[in-house]
Amino acid sequence: MSKLPYILAIESSCDETAAAIVQGGERLVSSVVASQIATHQPFGGVVPELASREHLRNIVPVVHETLREARMSLEQLDAIAVTKGPGLAGALLVGVSYAKALAFGADKPLIAVNHLEGHIHAVLLEQRQAGNNNLQFPVLALVVSGGHTHLYLAEQVGHGWKYRNIGHTRDDAAGEAFDKVAKLLGLGYPGGPILDRLSKFGDPKAVRFTLSQLKHADRNSRGPRKHAFDANSQRFDFSYSGIKTAVLRHVETHNMFAAIEERRAALLAIPRPTIDDYRRVCDQHTLDLVASFQRAMVGDLVGKTLEAAQETASATLLVTGGVAANSELRETFERRGAQEGIPVHFPSRPLSTDNAAMIAAAAYPKWLNREFADMEVSGEAHLPLR
Ligand code: KG4
Ligand code: ZN
Numbered sequence: 137m138s139k140l141p142y143i144l145a146i147e148s149s150c151d152e153t154a155a156a157i158v159q160g161g162e163r164l165v166s167s168v169v170a171s172q173i174a175t176h177q178p179f180g181g182v183v184p185e186l187a188s189r190e191h192l193r194n195i196v197p198v199v200h201e202t203l204r205e206a207r208m209s210l211e212q213l214d215a216i217a218v219t220k221g222p223g224l225a226g227a228l229l230v231g232v233s234y235a236k237a238l239a240f241g242a243d244k245p246l247i248a249v250n251h252l253e254g255h256i257h258a259v260l261l262e263q264r265q266a267g268n269n270n271l272q273f274p275v276l277a278l279v280v281s282g283g284h285t286h287l288y289l290a291e292q293v294g295h296g297w298k299y300r301n302i303g304h305t306r307d308d309a310a311g312e313a314f315d316k317v318a319k320l321l322g323l324g325y326p327g328g329p330i331l332d333r334l335s336k337f338g339d340p341k342a343v344r345f346t347l348s349q350l351k352h353a354d355r356n357s358r359g360p361r362k363h364a365f366d367a368n369s370q371r372f373d374f375s376y377s378g379i380k381t382a383v384l385r386h387v388e389t390h391n392m393f394a395a396i397e398e399r400r401a402a403l404l405a406i407p408r409p410t411i412d413d414y415r416r417v418c419d420q421h422t423l424d425l426v427a428s429f430q431r432a433m434v435g436d437l438v439g440k441t442l443e444a445a446q447e448t449a450s451a452t453l454l455v456t457g458g459v460a461a462n463s464e465l466r467e468t469f470e471r472r473g474a475q476e477g478i479p480v481h482f483p484s485r486p487l488s489t490d491n492a493a494m495i496a497a498a499a500y501p502k503w504l505n506r507e508f509a510d511m512e513v514s515g516e517a518h519l520p521l522r
Contacts, residue, residue: 143503144156144203145216146217147490148231149490150182153231164493166205180324184226185226213242216246217499219231219232219495222251232248236511246509256279258456258483258494259481262484274289274291275451275453276444278460279456280456281457287302290454295501304373310433311459317331317380318331321425324403324409339424342425376433399417399422442472452481
């Protein structure tokens, strides 16, 4: 048997410049992620122009470092993979252009990968590493990140994978809600990991977010529930702009703005705040609000996903994307999944947020199918996953 292929992948869809080499869709040879958090932090969110500029600055050293860590040269690679979309247009352009140049210069095939498919394959890569090669189908995947809250039914067709979107957020993505609430509370960017760690110190039952603040109006007008799942008519949508507004109302009615400004200024004066610093600048009321917000988000994500799993008779659940790093989300999915008899798999935390190992893993089935991109390929900000 010929040796398993080495695929070098490049990821630049948002605010991480990443490269990785994975052999045979499974063996992680090297992986480098250059985060731009420090660049975007003062602005409380990703600034697209700055992201493109940082990618331009980072991409060559990141790819060199990936080859160096792997002790490999370009000649030893079997293919170059790259994130084609979805993501920021200017950011994607940097990765796609560089990958095309590398592939052309080294005379290697080029493989275009959907970023969301990458997130799904982050789980599959690690499941294969753990020896779990027999997933039970149907597989339902929740991709929950700063840009997406999407549910896909995934099936394997030959070597390849096909996806059917059965739900997504109508407005804000879950990670976006975490980031916006953290910003509103003066806690900085990116909000998810900070709120995750602070939640442990608050009372999740202190502030009640009602169901109507979390659910989309359309969910009421779905009509009587059908017995058989019909992908064309039944959707499992999410909506997170309501809860963000509810947090804002709470802040207004409790006159929290002055304290928030003080907190923002105090944190800006600390170069790399630790969890103790964050705790110190938060009163108990704020910690309770944070814990209650997270509890509501997690309850909604887990509840709706398990409802979708039940109605699609899914046998396996994959939960992936940046928000899948959230401790309460993981614990709740594990507990509720076990109660309902459905195995739930996550990526390890480093592979939950953006990285290139997941892109290399998703490229492997395409390599087996000889699904190569031509030199005309370009980034697509709104690339759908099918
Ligand atoms: O997948 P990712 O790195 O980038 C996108 O494709 O969007 O996800 C980033 C998002 C951010 O919104 C960040 O706040 C959120 O994931 N995130 C978290 C946690 N870690 C990252 N949200 C909640 N809890 C976490 N521990
Ligand atoms: Zn992502």
